[in-house]
Amino acid sequence: MRKLVALGVIGLFAATAQTAVADENAELEIDGQKFVTKLEAPADSPLSEILSGWRFRNDETQALQTDDFENPAMIFAEYGSELWETADGEAGKSCADCHGDAAESMKGVRASMPKWHEGKKTLFALEDHINWSREEHQKAKPWKWESQEMLAMTSFIGLQSRGMPVNVKTDGPAKEWWEKGKELYYTRVGQLDMACAHCHENNYGNMIRADHLSQGQINGFPVYRLKWQGMGSIHRRFKGCMDNIRATPYKRGSDEFTALELYLASRGQGLSVETPSLRN
Amino acid sequence: MRIVVTTALALLIGISGVSAETVKPGEVKIVDGALAKPLTDKAGDPAKGRQWFMGRKLGNCLACHVNADLADQPYHGEVGPPLDGVAGRWSAEELRAIVVNSKEALSPETIMPAFYRDSGYHRVAEKFQGKTILSAQQVEDVVAYLMTLKDE
Numbered sequence: 462m463r464k465l466v467a468l469g470v471i472g473l474f475a476a477t478a479q480t481a482v483a484d485e486n487a488e489l490e491i492d493g494q495k496f497v498t499k500l501e502a503p504a505d506s507p508l509s510e511i512l513s514g515w516r517f518r519n520d521e522t523q524a525l526q527t528d529d530f531e532n533p534a535m536i537f538a539e540y541g542s543e544l545w546e547t548a549d550g551e552a553g554k555s556c557a558d559c560h561g562d563a564a565e566s567m568k569g570v571r572a573s574m575p576k577w578h579e580g581k582k583t584l585f586a587l588e589d590h591i592n593w594s595r596e597e598h599q600k601a602k603p604w605k606w607e608s609q610e611m612l613a614m615t616s617f618i619g620l621q622s623r624g625m626p627v628n629v630k631t632d633g634p635a636k637e638w639w640e641k642g643k644e645l646y647y648t649r650v651g652q653l654d655m656a657c658a659h660c661h662e663n664n665y666g667n668m669i670r671a672d673h674l675s676q677g678q679i680n681g682f683p684v685y686r687l688k689w690q691g692m693g694s695i696h697r698r699f700k701g702c703m704d705n706i707r708a709t710p711y712k713r714g715s716d717e718f719t720a721l722e723l724y725l726a727s728r729g730q731g732l733s734v735e736t737p738s739l740r741n
Numbered sequence: 742m743r744i745v746v747t748t749a750l751a752l753l754i755g756i757s758g759v760s761a762e763t764v765k766p767g768e769v770k771i772v773d774g775a776l777a778k779p780l781t782d783k784a785g786d787p788a789k790g791r792q793w794f795m796g797r798k799l800g801n802c803l804a805c806h807v808n809a810d811l812a813d814q815p816y817h818g819e820v821g822p823p824l825d826g827v828a829g830r831w832s833a834e835e836l837r838a839i840v841v842n843s844k845e846a847l848s849p850e851t852i853m854p855a856f857y858r859d860s861g862y863h864r865v866a867e868k869f870q871g872k873t874i875l876s877a878q879q880v881e882d883v884v885a886y887l888m889t890l891k892d893e
Contacts, residue, residue: 648863649862649863650862650863650864650865651862651863651864651865651866651869652854652862652865652866652869652872652874653854653874654844654854654855654862655852655854659852660852663852664820664852667818667819667820668816668817668818668819668820669804669805669818669819669820670797670801670803670804670816670817670818671815671816674820703864704866707865707866707868707869708863708864708865708866709864709865709866709867
């Protein structure tokens with residue numbers, strides 16, 4: 462019930478949302494906790510400074526993210542905390558039965574994703590790790606990538622890393638994936654014939670019609686997007702950008718999107734995790 | 742024999758009939774950054790070109806370019822240079838080449854899409870495969886409109 466009321470209010474907000482450009486020097490602070498939304502890039506980075514997507518949003522959207530009672534994404538994290546305690550599958554176990562207090566066991570997990578999985582010998586996004594546990598450990602059906610349950614759980618697990626610096630491993634077996642992600646990032650696709658880099662590396666800070674282009678960082682995901690009237694995964698955002706340039710997107714959870722996710726995470730190394738955040 | 746000749750003739754007329762009307766995307770040849778020959782027989786209509794320029798599903802040129810002539814429209818992009826007075830900087834032949842294929846006319850690195858090219862792309866969504874963003878006539882209309890953008 463509370464969920465429905467809150468979503469109704471957001472609906473109203475979205476209809477009147479302004480696209481004014483935000484104060485570029487605003488700093489993000491939630492409940493006294495300070496976030497790194499801007500830092501100098503290392504010498505080998507293609508960027509001169511690393512900026513969180515939060516810095517590019519308008520004043521109202523920024524403000525909503527600084528207050529957990531107003532941030533609609535928090536409703537999903539709350540639902541995630543309920544699922545954490547709920548037994549499921551043939552094993553009849555809850556996540557908490559094995560992992561205990563998420564504030565301890567899941568601390569830093571989001572910041573390190575996507576991450577190599579030894580059992581499966583492949584690179585796993587957070588969603589893959591969750592579904593692996595559901596299938597292997599709970600003997601439950603995997604959640605769909607973009608299901609409310611999955612978004613709630615990735616919000617909840619992400620929240621346990623909030624404020625921690627993004628810190629993904631790009632060496633060892635992940636190296637090959639990183640290289641693949643980088644290649645995809647610079648490859649022109651679609652009828653508009655653009656690469657991610659054209660908008661998010663060469664043109665961040667510029668307006669493209671009504672949108673203020675950011676660096677396309679992923680430290681806030683999953684995000685509640687006013688335009689979606691709901692929560693969305695990193696891969697949903699990738700799909701949206703590919704649709705916009707009239708390209709055939711890769712599938713959510715595909716090797717291509719997971720590789721791209723690793724590459725993007727590495728470009729935002731050091732930014733604070735902001736999950737779950739808010740976008741217009 | 743006679744029959745053969747007449748069919749050949751009919752074919753020829755048919756073909757030349759088409760190419761006289763519209764230059765196909767594959768036949769476009771940009772020389773020194775210019776396209777001297779219009780893509781169609783029909784002169785471009787600047788009023789229509791203005792519509793295609795701002796239409797989100799068409800040129801959507803406004804997504805990237807500021808244009809004072811469209812000050813009544815919200816949200817002009819900042820990705821490309823402002824197009825105020827562009828007719829004073831480029832000829833119609835050059836503007837046609839820029840709109841048709843900016844990668845050939847301006848720079849291979851540019852973000853600006855080629856508006857009259859139908860091949861050589863990767864992973865194009867099914868709906869847009871083998872198609873150009875603008876039709877030949879729409880390109881002519883846009884060029885006619887750009888030619889009205891003169892500095893006072």
